[in-house]
Amino acid sequence: MVYPLLTEARATGKKLLAVLIDPDKARRDNLRQLADYANAGNVDVFLWGGSLVNAPQAEYYLKLLKSSLNGTPIILFPGSVYQLDAQADALFLLSLISGRNPDLLIGRHVQVASRIKQMKLEAIPTGYILIDGGKPTSVSYMSNTTPIPADKPPIAAATALAGEQLGMKVIYMDAGSGAQHPIAGKVIKAVRNEVGLPIVVGGGIRTPARAALALEAGADMIVVGNGLEKDSNWLPELAAAVRAASTSDPELKTAGAGVHDK
Numbered sequence: 001m002v003y004p005l006l007t008e009a010r011a012t013g014k015k016l017l018a019v020l021i022d023p024d025k026a027r028r029d030n031l032r033q034l035a036d037y038a039n040a041g042n043v044d045v046f047l048w049g050g051s052l053v054n055a056p057q058a059e060y061y062l063k064l065l066k067s068s069l070n071g072t073p074i075i076l077f078p079g080s081v082y083q084l085d086a087q088a089d090a091l092f093l094l095s096l097i098s099g100r101n102p103d104l105l106i107g108r109h110v111q112v113a114s115r116i117k118q119m120k121l122e123a124i125p126t127g128y129i130l131i132d133g134g135k136p137t138s139v140s141y142m143s144n145t146t147p148i149p150a151d152k153p154p155i156a157a158a159t160a161l162a163g164e165q166l167g168m169k170v171i172y173m174d175a176g177s178g179a180q181h182p183i184a185g186k187v188i189k190a191v192r193n194e195v196g197l198p199i200v201v202g203g204g205i206r207t208p209a210r211a212a213l214a215l216e217a218g219a220d221m222i223v224v225g226n227g228l229e230k231d232s233n234w235l236p237e238l239a240a241a242v243r244a245a246s247t248s249d250p251e252l253k254t255a256g257a258g259v260h261d262k
């Protein structure tokens, strides 16, 4: 079971780092390097998915990653119904609750419900909320939905609360991959104060300082994708910032806040 990792984070203040891998952009050497970092304790969770996945070798890459890891869980983060894979440990079963596209609120879920059951995948009902990150992103275009304006924390908070009332188990706030601006601290804070669910934040986090800001505003887990695709050498520095945000030790916290913005 992967979900308890998230509830424990919310309950204890332990902060988590998730690395998102887009199977279309995966490379063998990069996967091995990321796995080595994870095995050294620098990654808590891998997310696996993308807006478009066409790579015929996606399944093979997932197998390669899984077999290189000493237990770091892999959660599917699917951009389409074609991205289910029983090799993963769990699935973020996304409902795009910031949008009004019925297909992404219930339609696609009906299409894959039986397959999820057959695969015995741990499905984690996830209220997926897009927040404007300063430019159109693949996810806003592909989902045909409008993100919540970045300067409207109350709308984000009410959306998250509705998601919690509907039975979602996680809130994932995303500015979209490669977002110009990551989600502002005040939006994260507003959502944090409104719901008791684990909060995942991603999109545009490309520096340890941005990671620290999101975590200090109330994210329990941050997701970094783009920023590690070409160069993952800064992952230990990122992981250190996440660990520093976890601790209640003020000295370590200061060390985390001092990390430079790349």
Ligand code: 1GP
Residues within 6 Å of the ligand: 020, 174, 175, 176, 177, 178, 179, 201, 202, 203, 204, 205, 223, 224, 225, 226, 227
């Ligand atoms: C996108 O939250 C993820 O869905 C990660 O975004 O690729 O910008 O890190 P980045």
